Amino acid sequence: MAARCIPGLLAILVVLVSGVTACSFQAGPGPFERPFAASSPWRQEIPPDAEVDPDSAAMIAAVQQKPALNGNLVEYGIPIYRADDDTPTYTVPCTRQDYGICPFAGWPVPIPDGAQPNTGSDGVLVSVAESDGTVFEFWRAAREGDTWTTGFAAVNSLNGSGWGGAATGSGASRLAGVIRVAEIADGEIPHALALQSNNACPAFRPPALKSDGASTRADCIPEGARLQLDPQLDLESLGLSPGELAVGRAMQRYGGYLMDVANTPMSVSFERDRDAGPGELGPTYSDAGFRWDYDAMENIPWDRLRVLK
Incomplete structure (x- = not known):
């Protein structure tokens, strides 16, 4: 976080009113721009x-x-989308049932309007619910009408290690x-x-x-x-x-x-x-x-x- 000091009379007013130093703070990139914990x-x-x-x-x-x-x-x-509280949510089943329980089961999965997976054979799409830091990761995502499916998936946290789930071969977050x-x-x-x-x-x-x-x-x-x-x-x-x-x-x-x-x-x-x-x-x-x-x-x-x- 970078500090920027306030000069002149405004600085005096800031100190008198708030009792804090006369500097404002300008935040650096947030978790969406720089995901995962500092220890990742x-x-x-x-x-x-x-x-x-x-x-x-x-x-x-x-x-x-x-x-x-x-x-x-x-x-x-990798198409990466930011989801907010107004983003529509979907029930998204996994089509590869032989991989185990679908990681999206029970989740209202936010997918912004106009979102599209990549055109490669893996059909990747990433949607990040910024309010709680949840990362929804699709493998072979597909949309038909108002219905979304995914071959398989992973759910990770913006505050986690960046490893977990089956969206990639090694278990890395997508x-x-x-x-x-x-x-x-x-x-x-x-x-x-x-x-x-x-x-x-x-x-x-x-x-x-x-x-x-x-x-x-x-x-x-x-x-x-x-x-x-x-x-x-x-x-x-x-x-x-x-x-x-x-x-x-x-x-x-x-x-x-x-x-x-x-x-x-x-x-x-x-x-x-x-x-x-x-x-x-x-x-x-x-x-x-x-x-x-x-x-x-x-x-x-x-x-x-x-x-x-």
């Missing part, structure tokens, strides 16, 4: 003495034969680690990133709760593993676009957690820009130098990634 793994910086996994070189070589971190900007971009439109506009991403890979192991490590990985290769990467871009790289010298620079800095400072399976060797989740037209990136991403969906950000030497122990 997603919000922790990587310490300078972080140990590298002994198998790191092999794991990175396997997913970086052609250095790239593909940005899921459009088809698999909101966790997503690069937000406003973060790209600001040029700063203050959290670890949500990564996916086609070389994810069936095994997992904390903070992951499970894994949907199927790779049996010796160089597969466990879900829950934390990856970091070499912090010794001088990103400023590489002629990066503003978007690439923001992503690269975040991967040096916070890293990213492998939290789901993808069809690409390595990808990262972005919020879907709701100001974008069909199939378009949207003005914020375009202005930051992103060129198309799945932009590889290849000006960053992603072969300098490392898997932390």
